Amino acid sequence: xxxxxxxxxxxxxxxxxxxxxxxxxxxxxxxxxxxxxxxxxxxxxxxxxxxxxxxxxxxxxxxxxxxxxxxxxxxxxxxxxxxxxxxxxxxxxxxxxxxxxxxxxxxxxxxxxxxxxxxxxxxxxxxxxxxxxxxxxxxxxxxxxxxxxxxxxxxxxxxxxxxxxxxxxxxxxxxxxxxxxxxxxxxxxxxxxxxxxxxxxxxxxxxxxxxxxxxxxxxxxxxxxxxxxxxxxxxxxxxxxxxxxxxxxxxxxxxxxxx
Amino acid sequence: xxxxxxxxxxxxxxxxxxxxxxxxxxxxxxxxxxxxxxxxxxxxxxxxxxxxxxxxxxxxxxxxxxxxxxxxxxxxxxxxxxxxxxxxxxxxxxxxxxxxxxxxxxxxxxxxxxxxxxxxxxxxxxxxxxxxxxxxxxxxxxxxxxxxxxxxxxxxxxxxxxxxxxxxxxxxxxxxxxxxxxxxxxxxxxxxxxxxxxxxxxxxxxxxxxxxxxxxxxxxxxxxxxxxxxxxxxxxxxxxxxxxxxxxxxxxxxxxxxxxxxxxxxxxxxxxxxxxxxxxxxxxxxxxxxxxxxxxxxxxxxxxxxxxxxxxxxxxxxxxxxxxxxxxxxxxxxxxxxxxxxxxxxxxxxxxxxxx
Numbered sequence: 001x002x003x004x005x006x007x008x009x010x011x012x013x014x015x016x017x018x019x020x021x022x023x024x025x026x027x028x029x030x031x032x033x034x035x036x037x038x039x040x041x042x043x044x045x046x047x048x049x050x051x052x053x054x055x056x057x058x059x060x061x062x063x064x065x066x067x068x069x070x071x072x073x074x075x076x077x078x079x080x081x082x083x084x085x086x087x088x089x090x091x092x093x094x095x096x097x098x099x100x101x102x103x104x105x106x107x108x109x110x111x112x113x114x115x116x117x118x119x120x121x122x123x124x125x126x127x128x129x130x131x132x133x134x135x136x137x138x139x140x141x142x143x144x145x146x147x148x149x150x151x152x153x154x155x156x157x158x159x160x161x162x163x164x165x166x167x168x169x170x171x172x173x174x175x176x177x178x179x180x181x182x183x184x185x186x187x188x189x190x191x192x193x194x195x196x197x198x199x200x201x202x203x204x205x206x207x208x209x210x211x212x213x214x215x216x217x218x219x220x221x222x223x224x225x226x227x228x229x230x231x232x233x234x235x236x237x238x239x240x241x242x243x244x245x246x247x248x249x250x251x252x253x254x255x256x257x258x259x
Numbered sequence: 260x261x262x263x264x265x266x267x268x269x270x271x272x273x274x275x276x277x278x279x280x281x282x283x284x285x286x287x288x289x290x291x292x293x294x295x296x297x298x299x300x301x302x303x304x305x306x307x308x309x310x311x312x313x314x315x316x317x318x319x320x321x322x323x324x325x326x327x328x329x330x331x332x333x334x335x336x337x338x339x340x341x342x343x344x345x346x347x348x349x350x351x352x353x354x355x356x357x358x359x360x361x362x363x364x365x366x367x368x369x370x371x372x373x374x375x376x377x378x379x380x381x382x383x384x385x386x387x388x389x390x391x392x393x394x395x396x397x398x399x400x401x402x403x404x405x406x407x408x409x410x411x412x413x414x415x416x417x418x419x420x421x422x423x424x425x426x427x428x429x430x431x432x433x434x435x436x437x438x439x440x441x442x443x444x445x446x447x448x449x450x451x452x453x454x455x456x457x458x459x460x461x462x463x464x465x466x467x468x469x470x471x472x473x474x475x476x477x478x479x480x481x482x483x484x485x486x487x488x489x490x491x492x493x494x495x496x497x498x499x500x501x502x503x504x505x506x507x508x509x510x511x512x513x514x515x516x517x518x519x520x521x522x523x524x525x526x527x528x529x530x531x532x533x534x535x536x537x538x539x540x541x542x543x544x545x546x547x548x549x550x551x552x553x554x555x556x557x558x559x560x561x562x563x564x565x566x567x568x569x570x571x572x573x574x575x576x577x578x579x580x581x582x583x584x585x586x587x588x589x590x591x592x593x594x595x596x597x598x599x600x601x602x603x604x605x606x607x608x609x610x611x612x613x614x615x
Binding site: 051053056058081082083084085086088089091093095096097098099108109111112113114159162163166 | 426427495497498499500501502503504505506507508511512515516519520522609
């Protein structure tokens, strides 16, 4: 079910401002790809173009080709809603729906798309997704309590459960651990390792140790100067990236000698 | 106090007034004012004003002597705020008290179940008015219901457009401006508009309850739009993005995520709008007129409404008329009160839950 993503010559704009330019890469299926780079270099922006969430912002647009199993995501005939069903996303801050219980939050993707589910099917999806997100044992006795009552780390895992409940092919994670403590972060990193078997995962992180721990491939984004568009500096297997990078600025950034 | 001599700027200790100080001051102030009132023969108003003034001045003064300057300022501002609160409460309590005390005697079973049509009394053999407000109660409920049915969908859809689609475009700005202008329409103009509209369509002399509903909805729509817009803007964008990222179309996101999250506030806004229009007299008098009998048909003939009933009863200038006017006023306030309570309950049920 996991799919690889081919990106060629992608430029991303906010109105007239070019935020990211000339990105080429191939994101492998059933692997974890991490994006690192300084703030404002466009890694989150690029991540959001992979499921057409970028265009939710007024004036935002994308040039170039992003293909998943031979289909260009930005073809005029492609429905962004279908793209987002195939490419799920977890956000920086946990954002469970405040009006819904834990149970309903997990089913939100199915229910909101008005899929009719039998009670047994719904229960099965909830249990499978919560187990997949390593949250089942913690919440199985209080599925009907509000999702907002969980701790931050639990809320984030609830959001991951919600994202995998619709069985996407690709899972995008935009700094999923930046609002969490080290223990919750470890729980989510373990989860990423497990999810890798069935999903293509792309993760943006500010934490280079995290990128080194969880990812198979890493992309380094950087800015030429303030006000200039961000661009992809280097894209290599994580091991090579952290031991023997091709590019000098990558080495400087990773080793902390940046600027 | 301390053995070591420390300079004033380094001292951490200062005197403290006891916790009961404000109550003591209040008691003393009103006792003093009461004494003065007895001696000089003042009325209740002068007694209350002087008592309040003494308290507001005395507490900060005492604090300035015992405590420090910052504490005295704090006490002064606190006293002024409490005084302002009390002053605001006076007209409200007064109004409710007067309406209840004058309205209760008028409210009987017959008052609620009769209209004002004159009928031949079988016992006395004389023509007597019904002496009730059933027709006005039914009329007000129907006309207001009509106004809700018209204005809530329009107002809600306008707010959805403004928040979700027309955020920065020209149409959105024009609509916002027009809604602001609409807020300022004098209510009688809304009544005249409804009258003119129906006269144009159905001819001169047309009277129906629906005209009142139209007039009231003109007054309700801007309030509904404004409050729904504010509430939907408060829904965090994170939730919309979370929903889009699950592959939910925009319209479903609005219906299933944005509106439920904002529902408590939207309902409160609608109820405030209803409370605002349910007591409108002028537009209803112009558009719907007055009637003596129960009329449950919104699209045919004049209807009585509570505000118009109160006014016509007051204009009779008879003791029975005055009594009925007060009774009608009490019923009107009770309806608004019940609406507010219902809205509270509904918004409590739908409020986002944070419990564990």
